[in-house]
Amino acid sequence: MSFALNGPSELLFYVNGRKVTEKNADPETMLLSYLRKKLHLTGTKYGCGGGGCGACTVMISRCDPGTKKIRHYSANACLLSICSLYGAAVTTVEGIGSTKTRLHPVQERIAKCHGTQCGFCSPGMVMSLYSLLRNISEPSMDQLMEALGGNLCRCTGYRPIVDACKTFCKATDCCQSKENGICCLDQEENELLDSEQGNRTCQKPFQEEEFLPLDPTQEFIFPPELMMMAEKQPKITRVFYGERITWISPVTLRDLLEVKAKYPDAPIVMGNTTVGPNMKFKGIFHSVIISPDRIAELNAVNYTDNGLTIGAGCSLAQLKDVLTDMILELPGEKTQTYRALLKHLKTLAGSQIRNVASLGGSVISRHSTSDLNPLLAVGNCTLNLASKDGKRQIPLNNQFLMRVRSSDLRPEEILISVNIPYSRKWEFVSAFRQAPRQQNALAIVNSGMRVLFEEDTNIIRDICIFYGGISSTTVCAKKSCQKLIGRAWNEEMLGDACRLVLEELFLPASALGGKVEYKRSLIVSFLFKFYIEVLQVLKMMVSLNPALGPYLPSEYGSVLEDFHSKHYETVLRYQKVDTKQFPQDPIGRPIMHLSGIRHATGEAIYCDDMPALEQELFLAFVTSSRAHAKIVSIDTSEALKLPGVIDVLTGKDLQDVNSFRDFLETEEILATNEVFSVGQLVCAVVADSDVQAKRAAHLVKIEYNDLKPLILTIEDAIQHNSFYEPERKIEYGNVDEAFKTVDQILEGEIHIGGQEHFYMETQSMLVVPHGEDKDMDIYVSTQNPRLAQDIVASILRVPSNKIMCHVKRVGGAFGGKSIKTSILAAITAFAASKTGRPVRCILERGEDILITGGRHPYLGKYKVGFMNDGRIMALDVVHYANGGFMLDESVFVVEMGILKLDNAYKIPNLRCRGLACKTNLPSNTAFRGFGYPQAALITESCMTKVAAQSGLPPEKVRMINMYKEMDETHYKQEIDAKNLIKCWNECMEISSYYRRKAMVEDFNKKNYWKKKGIALIPMKFPIGLCSLAAGQAAALVHIYLDGSVLVTHCGIEMGQGVHTKMIQVVSRELGMPMDNIHLRGTSTETIPNGNVSGGSVVADLNGLALKDACQILRKRLEPIISKNPYGTWKEWAQEAFNQSISLSATGYFRGYESNMDWEKGEGHLFHYCVYGTACSEVEIDCLTGDHKNIRTDIVMDIGHSINPALDIGQVEGAFIQGVGLYTLEELKYSPEGILYTRGPEQYKIPSFCDVPSELNISFLPPSKVAHTLYSSKGLGESGLFLGSSVFFALHDAILAARQERGFSGVFTLNSPLTPEKIRMACEDKFTKMIPKDEPGSYVPWDIRV
Ligand SMILES: Cc1cc2nc3c(=O)[nH]c(=O)nc-3n(C[C@H](O)[C@H](O)[C@H](O)COP(=O)(O)OP(=O)(O)OC[C@H]3O[C@@H](n4cnc5c(N)ncnc54)[C@H](O)[C@@H]3O)c2cc1C
């Protein structure tokens, strides 16, 4: 055995064309941290660490020694051990282009098409697209969508990224949609493309002709040294000895089998997509890892008379290619299993995972939701095994999948290859899966089904059905299948099959993963789909004998059809700048985010990209595992013993500074005696590396005694009267009297789930103590530097002037980086002060989601009184928000909900109450929209129900109740709703609402199992911070003697492009080109006492402050400029200096007057309203709840846009986040209050597939808005609510299904309207068939909070 004789091997690979050698490669070092920490290539980002977000995407290139072909593929650097990279070439975002050398066209186009906002996802996007283009220089849209499916973006809403990608498609590459035989390019809606209309334009907000061409000859070549190494590999086993793990990579099969015999418990690591996450997230440890990536036998593909034998080491992407070729070459009857496999291989995970995950790894992992195993099992596949003792074959069957020992691999065995036989004539194989999201999501339930008929008949000779996702393993409905043999393929058989399978695969009410009734219904829905699918083909095959095929109603055909929309099209209609405006004046122009290029090249620096400092320490938190408990003891001794651990801080260390004032309540910083939520901070471990700090955190032992009551849900809080003070209430008109005179009264409630911020950059901070004068610098990813400064100063008992907080940029925030961030920064600062060393703290994704809370779950209870013509006369509504264990901003959120609940409607008699519930959940906090998205959904839900009850179209009820012209709100503030009506009317027109509504109705008549829905939802979003002080802003402008300008203000750049807008403002005010003006970031050192960045007003307030500063300077310089009007800024600045005129000025904006008398329920709180309307159309699959967003038209009133490209970005980004809130994102808690959904694997934010196939955004013509910056309106938050148009379109589709099935009457749909809820609302004979569990008779897996 060569490996036993050799010492440690030297690792050799290339990164961006440079050779990297590593003498002591540690198998535990992942490529991501190696790139970032060792090679200082920080362009590749950490977003989740588990392969789920794509932020860490790099391209790997390898040479196949046999074929000498080079394979380029995208991969997640967070899952690749560096030891797996021997002989590979890694390309990172820095390697393909930079501002210092030359931009790559991919980088340029993503930036210039406005595809970056916070920019944190951008390097990953760039690398996914780049890897695709290295293989296919002119990809199709489908190929693009497949390549990008593994990348998430939380800001942009994806549309601009798609636009950028489309510029690489063939010019002739149309939408590929042939709906009605018409290509989208020919459809009438696209008449708007590239057209001019009065003061608006439909031109793309970028200049395609300026783009650099893609020139494949300019790319890196594969390093010749690696090519030679691949060809002349020395036949020696490589061994890498890490601190805790040994990595063994044999080169021959014989060696591999010997190694495996010696270390039978060691995993065989191929893609590391199961082993890696298990080690990282589940704490499974392996001291030896075997890597067989060089074994030729594991990568061989052989075609035999019976089928295909494919090496277990082949990646899923390679398997996909092989199957694609075979399907093209072989007759259909032979490729049934291959087609079924291929169907799943297109949606399984993202391309980065498919490129590395192996077939063998997939088979052996036996995940319960494995998409391939059910199909391989029904396809009668066999596994070729080998060990030192010889070879053997075992079937991939039920016993194998259930890990029955006698049917499993022996520990010393290796899976060499998998035989996938051809299917036979009269045999059919189908694949089904339903996931929470169409792309990159594990299935909730999946299935493989096969049936073989007696020749020329519909009599079942053999049938085999496997399901995944309903048990801990893939399961077989074996007994049911046996009973079906000999039966004819007809409805009677189907009915029996459903009953048998439900009985055999009984799913208990408390089953892991929840969704029990949904899963039961999917079991039968899939069976029905299979039945129809086979029936259709059978009918054709037995056409000579029609008696054999039962009749299939034509409207049933839709069971099998794909959704009727695949293309991606967009029309953006935005305001043109006035032709009289100076060409140099950038206001109103679609200027790219000024960091766009740096985002796309990976050069933009985020907090964790700052280089490590001398003596730097890392801090990791220990959090409560109980929701409400007494802390009996905290034992830190084991943690302190770990090498590198410096300290473990507890509440006792903080002593009398272990608290801070959270608005009205005093909160503990580190829990000492009692914990009130899972995820509450208890200790902080400080160590000399992140790895040691995290390891030590796991060694801290905390003993608890559970306490009662445990209040988790809103209903629990109501029962225990557990609320934060004050309760808010407004009464307008005379509600009780009005109820006496109305025609009808409806009562109801709606529950709206919470939402995780899921900013791509997790909470990050670096605190640097300076020793001298107790000065300290805090670099932190926050929206609220002042608060961080305040809390740190108070915890360290130093004045604020010693603590400076700096923010360059933030990788997304959405409200989630303010209060909690400041607390985390305070603890980190305490550690830095105590140790006298810099301390860094970067939360992992799971910790971040657990600790930080998010949007408040809401319960709205309402009673609405209305007339038969749809007029709502009275509304009595109570809002309950689940606030969690700390007050945070919960009462403010509830207040805003109460104030904004009227949405677009004048309700003459309105009573509303709002209560923030105090519960044992992580503390919920600010989130884009701040109470409005929940409050307005409750109101719109009333509207929908009133329409259903009164038999009127929903748009009519909405229109009749809408504010018109001048009016007053329920808190008696005057509003002018002219633009609300304009948005509504224009949206109706642009979306061709009535025509499409008729088409939807027609579609629904013809399709029983697929339904379409359409909804038009208006929006009024009042803007204002409800306090004069909260709206003040300051700015600082310096002109240097060379004429360049440095600008500072107190707004935080978190993706919204505020710095870009501010430079536009300075450019206009000073009359200076934008590239002369620079902005370095935000700091409490330059602008003191800045307000939190949020509430859609950051550009508005800071822009007014900057305008003030610029006007002061301009005034001072006016005499000099007018004396020398053709001079340069350098000359003017020099002259001012000579005349002793200050070239620096501060500007100030006081804020907007605002008042509210809660006693009277009256106030003037808001400065103006943003109006908008969205029309969305969707299609649902009634059998599975799957849905497709077909088209959305948005019309927004934004006053005068300062930068249409950024403003469109805010609207569509918020819209897609709203689509996530209302239709996708689900936080799941256990009955003990433990959050299950702690990463992208379990918590699904919208992906590329959720963007409506057609998304049209229009801004109204410019209108005047008093006292705002150039009449602009703040757009950060409002668009989020327009996502509810998708919710109500789904509602409409469900209504159509229910009506057809004979369910009349009003029904309630809660948010988010996930596939589960859609399916269960489309009641039918299958949902009737499934067993139902009596609530209260079992302990559910999860609870609704
Ligand atoms: C983000 C993400 C999304 C995913 N989405 C999906 C999805 O939608 N659908 C789906 O089906 N799966 C999904 N998966 C699971 C993925 O398909 C599997 O993790 C993958 O196929 C395992 O392959 P691997 O090569 O990475 O295995 P590894 O992690 O390298 O190994 C896994 C196991 O297999 C064993 N093993 C591997 N090869 C052999 C061999 N030749 N002989 C003996 N034992 C062997 C190892 O010992 C180990 O126990 C997802 C995974 C991730 C991380």
Ligand code: FES
């Ligand atoms: S960080 Fe690697 S996929 Fe998320």
Ligand code: FES
């Ligand atoms: S720009 Fe994509 S996550 Fe912010």
